[in-house]
Amino acid sequence: xxxxxxxxxxxxxxxxxxxxxxxxxxxxxxxxxxxxxxxxxxxxxxxxxxxxxxxxxxxxxxxxxxxxxxxxxxxxxxxxxxxxxxxxxxxxxxxxxxxxxxxxxxxxxxxxxxxxxxxxxxxxxxxxxxxxxxxxxxxxxxxxxxxxxxxxxxxxxxxxxxxxxxxxxxxxxxxxxxxxxxxxxxxxxxxxxxxxxxxxxxxxxxxxxxxxxxxxxxxxxxxxxxxxxxxxxxxxxxxxxxxxxxxxxxxxxxxxxxxxxxxxxxxxxxxxxxxxxxxxxxxxxxxxxxxxxxxxxxxxxxxxxxxxxxxxxxxxxxxxxxxxxxxxxxxxxxxxxxxxxxxxxxxxxxxxxxxxxxxxxxxxxxxxxxxxxxxxxxxxxxxxxxxxxxxxxxxxxxxxxxxxxxxxxxxxxxxxxxxxxxxxxxxxxxxxxxxxxxxxxxxxxxxxxxxxxxxxxxxxxxxxxxxxxxxxxxxxxxxxxxxxxxxxxxxxxxxxxxxxxxxxxxxxxxxxxxxxxxxxxxxxxxxxxxxxxxxxxxxxxxxxxxx
Amino acid sequence: xxxxxxxxxxxxxxxxxxxxxxxxxxxxxxxxxxxxxxxxxxxxxxxxxxxxxxxxxxxxxxxxxxxxxxxxxxxxxxxxxxxxxxxxxxxxxxxxxxxxxxxxxxxxxxxxxxxxxxxxxxxxxxxxxxxxxxxxxxxxxxxxxxxxxxxxxxxxxxxxxxxxxx
Numbered sequence: 001x002x003x004x005x006x007x008x009x010x011x012x013x014x015x016x017x018x019x020x021x022x023x024x025x026x027x028x029x030x031x032x033x034x035x036x037x038x039x040x041x042x043x044x045x046x047x048x049x050x051x052x053x054x055x056x057x058x059x060x061x062x063x064x065x066x067x068x069x070x071x072x073x074x075x076x077x078x079x080x081x082x083x084x085x086x087x088x089x090x091x092x093x094x095x096x097x098x099x100x101x102x103x104x105x106x107x108x109x110x111x112x113x114x115x116x117x118x119x120x121x122x123x124x125x126x127x128x129x130x131x132x133x134x135x136x137x138x139x140x141x142x143x144x145x146x147x148x149x150x151x152x153x154x155x156x157x158x159x160x161x162x163x164x165x166x167x168x169x170x171x172x173x174x175x176x177x178x179x180x181x182x183x184x185x186x187x188x189x190x191x192x193x194x195x196x197x198x199x200x201x202x203x204x205x206x207x208x209x210x211x212x213x214x215x216x217x218x219x220x221x222x223x224x225x226x227x228x229x230x231x232x233x234x235x236x237x238x239x240x241x242x243x244x245x246x247x248x249x250x251x252x253x254x255x256x257x258x259x260x261x262x263x264x265x266x267x268x269x270x271x272x273x274x275x276x277x278x279x280x281x282x283x284x285x286x287x288x289x290x291x292x293x294x295x296x297x298x299x300x301x302x303x304x305x306x307x308x309x310x311x312x313x314x315x316x317x318x319x320x321x322x323x324x325x326x327x328x329x330x331x332x333x334x335x336x337x338x339x340x341x342x343x344x345x346x347x348x349x350x351x352x353x354x355x356x357x358x359x360x361x362x363x364x365x366x367x368x369x370x371x372x373x374x375x376x377x378x379x380x381x382x383x384x385x386x387x388x389x390x391x392x393x394x395x396x397x398x399x400x401x402x403x404x405x406x407x408x409x410x411x412x413x414x415x416x417x418x419x420x421x422x423x424x425x426x427x428x429x430x431x432x433x434x435x436x437x438x439x440x441x442x443x444x445x446x447x448x449x450x451x452x453x454x455x456x457x458x459x460x461x462x463x464x465x466x467x468x469x470x471x472x473x474x475x476x477x478x479x480x481x482x483x484x485x486x487x488x489x490x491x492x493x494x495x496x497x498x499x500x501x502x503x504x505x506x507x508x509x510x511x512x513x514x515x516x517x518x519x520x521x522x523x524x525x526x527x528x529x530x531x532x533x534x535x536x537x538x539x540x541x542x543x544x545x546x547x
Numbered sequence: 548x549x550x551x552x553x554x555x556x557x558x559x560x561x562x563x564x565x566x567x568x569x570x571x572x573x574x575x576x577x578x579x580x581x582x583x584x585x586x587x588x589x590x591x592x593x594x595x596x597x598x599x600x601x602x603x604x605x606x607x608x609x610x611x612x613x614x615x616x617x618x619x620x621x622x623x624x625x626x627x628x629x630x631x632x633x634x635x636x637x638x639x640x641x642x643x644x645x646x647x648x649x650x651x652x653x654x655x656x657x658x659x660x661x662x663x664x665x666x667x668x669x670x671x672x673x674x675x676x677x678x679x680x681x682x683x684x685x686x687x688x689x690x691x692x693x694x695x696x697x698x699x700x701x702x703x704x705x706x707x708x709x710x711x712x713x
């Protein structure tokens with residue numbers, strides 16, 4: 001593949017698309033597929049075939065359009081978005097291409113949910129066909145790779161990423177440029193790039209959506225990273241629970257190999273790169289980088305002490321760059337538009353945009369991409385559309401089992417790495433779950449502790465035994481059998497786990513407890529002193545059946 | 548000193564072992580291919596039994612204890628055959644908030660089994676998932692690979708009834 005050949009593909013594809021005057025895009029990402037969007041697409045296809053307008057009317061399966069709760073979603077070339085479409089609506093939608101919209105299905109797009117978003121990572125989601133590399137190339141795909149390979153040195157690529165201020169989107173927020181620079185300076189016979197697509201946080205589905213909607217963007221980011229740090233082999237570690245993402249990813253890799261964007265001597269340079277998919281097998285701890293490396297090596301996913309960091313000694317003992325899916329998805333636009341362009345978005349310390357998976361007790365659930373620094377209130381009430389059934393907001397949970405619950409007082413806080421950490425939560429990978437007054441915070445803390453207890457790999461004692469003890473106390477509180485002494489013990493354990501656990505799982509396991517103890521202490525008190533659950537979730541257990 | 552151990556032969560004539568062999572070959576018959584190989588075995592046979600673990604461990608030259616360790620460490624692998632149908636209830640945070648525990652309760656009562664178990668007549672297996680990533684459609688349930696969103700207790704009961712009396 002040479003730059004000229006890429007231009008050729010772009011031109012052929014654009015020429016092909018220029019004949020098409022009418023477009024109907026149907027979301028075929030996992031969310032809408034589970035609402036039967038495939039049958040909607042088939043019905044639309046049949047309808048177009050029946051009318052014999054196939055030459056200028058195109059029905060295309062595209063990635064996620066964001067508003068998953070209203071699926072299946074269909075968008076048309078005259079700028080209308082339809083929600084909750086059924087297979088029987090096919091004819092009406094095709095009719096509407098030459099007339100007025102089908103009003104009963106119209107989903108208004110002039111609402112904050114769509115207007116407040118700024119799409120960089122998701123720019124192609126819902127627009128291109130994830131199964132066709134030509135579609136991605138026609139949307140300026142792989143131009144950033146060509147630019148990096150033919151016009152830039154690896155040092156310049158790293159400088160550009162550093163300038164952009166991009167920080168790891170997996171949760172911890174380590175500066176990406178710094179990580180790349182460390183790996184590029186490390187000495188090894190072979191360097192590796194790993195993409196962490198083991199999206200284990202319950203309530204987060206950003207990475208799945210990116211892989212299902214725009215897999216080539218991730219490959220391009222990995223290729224650029226490989227060029228920058230001097231790696232020639234890469235792995236994508238993806239959850240086995242995401243069969244559709246795996247299928248599209250494997251297909252994308254095959255296509256890129258076929259046109260010569262993966263393989264040896266890419267673009268006539270001496271850069272060679274190959275990407276392999278590795279399936280995770282359902283272990284939350286494998287999101288931790290050293291555990292992930294052990295898993296890629298075919299072992300049990302247990303972490304090891306750091307240093308040495310994977311940047312020095314990672315996969316098979318060699319320098320390894322590990323980044324998250326969303327981090328890699330940001331790379332191509334940064335190289336295409338420059339680091340300064342990216343750094344102009346967001347706040348002083350948290351640059352760019354972040355994709356959030358908005359879920360729970362909120363009107364609009366789905367995927368949103370917003371600039372960093374937006375307030376939680378805007379997220380919940382404007383983009384999220386507020387709490388359904390006129391209930392009252394109670395808390396928003398970010399960061400999954402490693403994060404915390406933010407109460408009403410935090411609503412006006414900007415969403416960036418530092419503010420969230422100061423409030424006792426973390427950015428995490430981007431899951432954002434809204435809770436209303438029907439959720440009991442003790443129950444939520446117990447839920448997350450149960451998660452950490454089951455997911456603890458068992459290697460270090462503070463995590464293995466500590467999470468069990470904390471879960472036992474939380475169960476006792478939920479059953480109204482706990483004493484003040486238990487509460488004190490719980491607080492001590494929080495401190496112990498945080499400071500003595502081996503890896504992030506154990507160190508952050510107390511976060512949900514600490515944050516709820518801080519903001520919702522009265523609920524704990526009500527359970528312990530008054531034997532009452534204010535939200536009415538926990539039941540008092542008869543004596544003798546307690547934990 | 549190089550060891551000259553003959554490559555083990557598959558436990559039986561089943562054609563599916565060819566798939567397993569192909570995966571191991573792709574991984575260069577090395578220990579690092581253990582998880583990938585177990586995925587192939589589970590996909591082909593539905594679960595990992597002792598003879599499969601022994602065969603894979605011998606072929607990749609890893610101790611049986613390590614193969615067993617990996618197979619039991621990861622939730623995705625199962626050592627028992629599943630029932631005719633499987634019902635997976637998502638217990639992710641969004642589903643939990645929106646009533647997945649009540650769903651699970653109802654199913655447990657109807658089937659008389661705990662998550663991870665199969666009914667005595669081998670008709671239905673009940674499983675829970677950490678998170679399916681279908682949080683926008685919480686609570687989510689997977690009936691035989693097919694994801695259903697916004698599931699209510701009556702709907703899940705209905706489906707199970709159909710399976711049990713099929």
